[in-house]
Amino acid sequence: MNKTKQQPLKNKFGQYFTPEMVADFMIGLADIVPDSKILEPSCGAGVFLDLLQKNGFENVTAYEIDAELATQFQNVKYESFVTANIKEKYDLIIGNPPYIRWKNLEENLKQELATNPLWNKYCNSLCDYLYIFILKSIELLKDNGQLIFICPEYWMNTTHSVFLRNYMVYNGYFEEIYHFN
Ligand SMILES: C[S@@+](CC[C@H](N)C(=O)[O-])C[C@H]1O[C@@H](n2cnc3c(N)ncnc32)[C@H](O)[C@@H]1O
Numbered sequence: 001m002n003k004t005k006q007q008p009l010k011n012k013f014g015q016y017f018t019p020e021m022v023a024d025f026m027i028g029l030a031d032i033v034p035d036s037k038i039l040e041p042s043c044g045a046g047v048f049l050d051l052l053q054k055n056g057f058e059n060v061t062a063y064e065i066d067a068e069l070a071t072q073f074q075n076v077k078y079e080s081f082v083t084a085n086i087k088e089k090y091d092l093i094i095g096n097p098p099y100i101r102w103k104n105l106e107e108n109l110k111q112e113l114a115t116n117p118l119w120n121k122y123c124n125s126l127c128d129y130l131y132i133f134i135l136k137s138i139e140l141l142k143d144n145g146q147l148i149f150i151c152p153e154y155w156m157n158t159t160h161s162v163f164l165r166n167y168m169v170y171n172g173y174f175e176e177i178y179h180f181n
Helices: 020-028 047-054 107-114 117-122 130-139 159-171
Strands: 038-040 060-063 090-095 141-149
Touching (some): 020 047, 047 060, 107 117, 117 130, 130 159
Parallel strands (some): 038 090, 090 141
């Protein structure tokens, strides 16, 4: 018998949490009012949820795949954002999605992507898990809704990301891009 080595959750699910100062800066970029509908698709320990709550935003939904995280918040759905059947549209989708190269993805996450129409249309095995979070989030925005993500920059310049970039400019426009060194 071969014992498989368990990947730590940090690597398996891309768990790198956003510093509060950065999350605060990102929330400051949002054009929202107190009853705006807000989604955090991969909330981690809940830094965005905490700050949104402290700033009086109550209409917030979140997803997280790791049921041990953000348990102090009532509004977290513990299921994969990739397969979640979401009927609502949002004024703001904000967060720090997981970024994991296809070759490093767990088999069950690869399976989720294999049956995802957006992934199949715009991505291939050179693409990053991050891309499905961008594509699905754009689909879930109301007209004039805002997507504010912090993520690595390779989607901006790699050849295989051209379909993602085209999708983004056909379905919206870039308001601001901040490059953190
Ligand atoms: C880069 S971390 C960021 C967490 C949080 N948004 C923050 O800013 O601190 C990405 C998070 O996505 C979660 N995650 C990974 N795959 C997911 C999925 N399919 N659906 C929902 N959450 C997922 C991970 O467990 C991790 O907590």
